[in-house]
Amino acid sequence: MAKFNDLKIPQLKKELEQRGLATNGLKTELKSRLREAMEAENINVEEYVFHMELEEETTKIEEKEEAQCSSEIVDINTVFGAISQMSTQISTQIKEQDTPQDARISSQVTSQIAEVSSQPIMSSASAKVKPPSFDGTVPFHVFKLQFDGIFK
Incomplete structure (x- = not known):
């Protein structure tokens, strides 16, 4: 159910088609054409309720x-x-890619692994670490945690 001013273009065209009138033109032209036809049929346009399917x-x-x-x-x-x-x-x-490239890369990786594994690992005993000095800028318990962390 819709009032005259709420009708959309397809609905206006359908109403005009039912009355045997032209359905081409702008929305304002369709409205005025339908209004004239309804007034000619003695239908009050403002009060008439259109039943849409x-x-x-x-x-x-x-x-x-x-x-x-x-x-x-x-x-x-x-x-x-x-x-x-x-x-x-x-x-x-x-x-399908060439396998010689893969073999070359694999041999390079294994040679680098051999080089790294042959190097001596530095022990913590041989590392020289400068112990932190307590200068009073941090709380003592924080300094103690840092000191204990280095020498464990």
Whole structure:
């Protein structure tokens, strides 16, 4: 149910079509054409309540939503298919790459590991650490924690 001023363009066109009038033009032209036709039929435009078929409007909306959903499902399936195909291609390319490069990199890594493991590890006994001096800028219990942490 709607009043005259609340009518939208499709509703105006439908009312004009029912009366056998032209349905082209701007909204203001459609309104004035419908107003004149209703006044010619002795209908009070301001008090008349238009009965709109809600079922038609809701079915159109539902059809649009269903169409969107089905196209989105197709799009998602297409995307998943493309992703799996690309994944297969990439894994194939990785397997086909030259193995001499991998062997060279592996030998470099193992030689560097051997160098690092052959170097002597510095013990804490040989490290010279300057003990902190208490100058009174920090509380004594903080100084004690720092001192104990160095010499443990």
